[in-house]
Amino acid sequence: MVTAKLPMKVPGPQTPQLLQKLQWVRDPVGYMETASRDYPEVFAAQVVGFGNHLIFVNNPQAIKYILTHDTQEFFASGEMNGILKPLVGDYSVILLEGDRHRNQRKLLMPPFHGERMRAYGNLICDLSDKVMSQFAPGETFVARFAMQEISLQIILQAVFGLYEGERAQKIKQAIQSLLELFNSPLRSSFLFFPRLQIDLGSWSPWGYFQRLYREVEKLLYAEIEERRQHPDGDREDILSLLMSARDEAGNPMSNVELRDELLTLLFAGHETTATAMTWALYWVHHHPEVGEKLRAELATLEENPDPMSIFRLPYLTAVCNETLRIYPVAMLTFPRVVCEPMELLGYDLEPGTAVVGCIHLLHQREDLYPQPDKFKPERFLERQFSPYEFLPFGAGVRRCIGAALAQYEMKLGLATILSHYELALAQPNPVKPERRGVTLAPRGGVKMKFLGKTEKKLTSPATAMV
Template sequence: MTIKQIEKLKTPKFIQQIESTLKPLEFLERCAKNYGELFFTNSFGSLETLVVSHPQDLQKLFNPTNKILNAPGAANEIFKPQLGENSLIVQDGERHQKQRKLIMPPFHGEQMVNYGQQICEITQQVIQHLNPGETFIARHLSEEITMTIILKVVFGIDEGLKFEKLKNLMTTWLGLTSSPLSASILLLPSLQKDLGVWSPWGKYLRLRQQIDQILMTEILERRQQVQSSRFDILSLLIEARYENGETMSNDELRDNLLTLLNAGHETTATAIAWALYWIHQQPKVYQKLLHELQNLNTPDPIKIAQLPYLTAICQETLRIYPVVLFTFPRITLRSVNLRGYEVASGTYVTPCIYLTHRREDLYPQPDKFQPERFINRKYSSYEFWPFGGGSRQCLGQTFALFEMKLILATILLNHQLKLEEKVPVTPARRGFLMAPQGGVKMSLVS
């Protein structure tokens, strides 16, 4: 059999990095058009990586029986300044497995009922601050809701001075990398130079230090409390024990709280803003969803989460513009043949969620928002995978989808919104994420 050659991008490394930072979707689409379904790029820091998006390749690479890929924490070094060196995301091997096993239980099971009621209540409290006729930015509203959920449900910090201070600090900190240009300090390590309090990186680090101090104080105080009745995720993680009987260290807890904030706040808020846009941009979608929601006998969180059309809307939202374009990088443990292309052992591989979700053979008219495609067809985890795959798959995906559905349902059942955008909304980089440019302008009708 003839071995086909995988092409490398011909543009200089720094041009690739600039293009992928400022115009990532255009960059990816051009690469796929010019180089095909497998290509090497230097757009990720100093690493040359193989971009993979064909479901057949993904299935071969991620199949656990093949053991082709390793997910080294070292490949995620770019996240260390943001999340800390004890974050689950930058851990390797056995430590990663043990930490993941410890963190996962609070995001599943019977706790979800309790979380669901809180999510609905918080959503109602936040949206009640809007006045009829008032224009607002959907992403700001959804960020306010998800930040409050993170602080109350995950961190267990209720209203008060500490709540307000931490909320303001975290909002300001995340806002420092909210544009494609400012996001470059996260994506390009060469820009991470502390030149004092007024420099972009200096300001970023100092805000992170203030957040660290508040979280560490909260962890130390919580360890002194004997409150078995607390069910917030931080309290459950403090009580959780590794198989050897030890608990997570204070540093591990702090860094993983930051990880949960970064992985679970802006990501969900962005997806909700997109969903509100698509629902209100297409009256038929809105009417069909409202009919499904109003036919519920009781606004039970578990029943809401099981609604098929609401589920399809969330899935299509995460398909058309996935919040995260790539999974975490992997490295091949041995050589592998992907549809006639030989990939050497030791190759860094970066699977691309966006390019998979835009395949015409899977999703006809991929730039059209059509929730029905998820009603009419069951997609495999190699065809639809907004939360990544393998050992680095998002451990909070069940919670995130649950939260997304409940927030949307609570808003639509209790309030009528109107889309105020005059032209189609397009995606733009926001840190590591892709968000609706401008945040989606809407107004409250009633």
């Protein structure tokens, strides 16, 4: 007698959908860790933005399978990233699919890799030094604001080729104001609950967002129009590359398409890096022995070292990797959609099911990272992790375009600050993570005290600006 195999649906939390959605927005770490205690490798979540169910997976082999079988069993849908549409528009590379997505990535990749990226090295060091030098001894400051200043200046150079000027300052200020609207779980809820996206005038939260957003659009369109009227074939910034690109029919990108890609790079290109740098400053001062060991490594550098020699320092790399592991800025990979009936980890998945790699839970696996709640940079010196065991930037066809620049910026910025300045935490209690938009950030932005300057310099004044 042959008995048919009964389908095994992915289990998950049984609390009502609305409560799951609210907890996911209010306390994403608590939601994920509570669910994983009952469903260690995979669970079905009922959270905002992905229909009724989203399958969370933290098994490294399963994550590799999901992210490397695009267009076969899985499809890297751009439509599933629609929660970001209010920020990045309809034509962002994040929302594109298939050939359009692939071709757009090819256009955006060069400035974030190779010689062009390395040219930003001295700029990163110089800007880090410039921002931190503005504080007076004894002054208390919010680390996140300082790191945002550094990161946004760098991305403005990469995207627009703008070092300074009135428009660059206006764009920077408008972007900062816009992102601060999502600086808490409550404010972030507007992204997750579309019914809250109602413009009731400038006094209402979404109305205020819309007016700031239109100000950013106005500035971007002004920059695009100026470039169209005064083209410069020698420029190598991303906007210039996008404006010179042509599709198969020989048509250039429209102003709306250009705007959406610029918004994507401005939002995604600096916000996440600023968060990572803030966490790094927190951890090296929360654990003084880590800071002392890192400063000892930095002291071995020769005077005015080449930025790449800083980038390759092993303990600095370990500190940055552990920072990205313990509280990854991106909690989930971009979703993949099941294309045909299949089995994953013993469970049946139907076509149309959305699946994500849960980066946070993966990085908290005891079998990969013993004592995962402890900040231990040495684990990255003792073991080599695969791209599907450690993936702070995602993986596959939707891996973060700016991953290389983000790592470069994080290492050089942290090295410059620790070599030039003495800082201390200005708050006694441990800093916890909380939702900031669709990312995870340190609650309160990390308050620090500026103690003074040191003598060591990492860059030569003659080469500080590239």
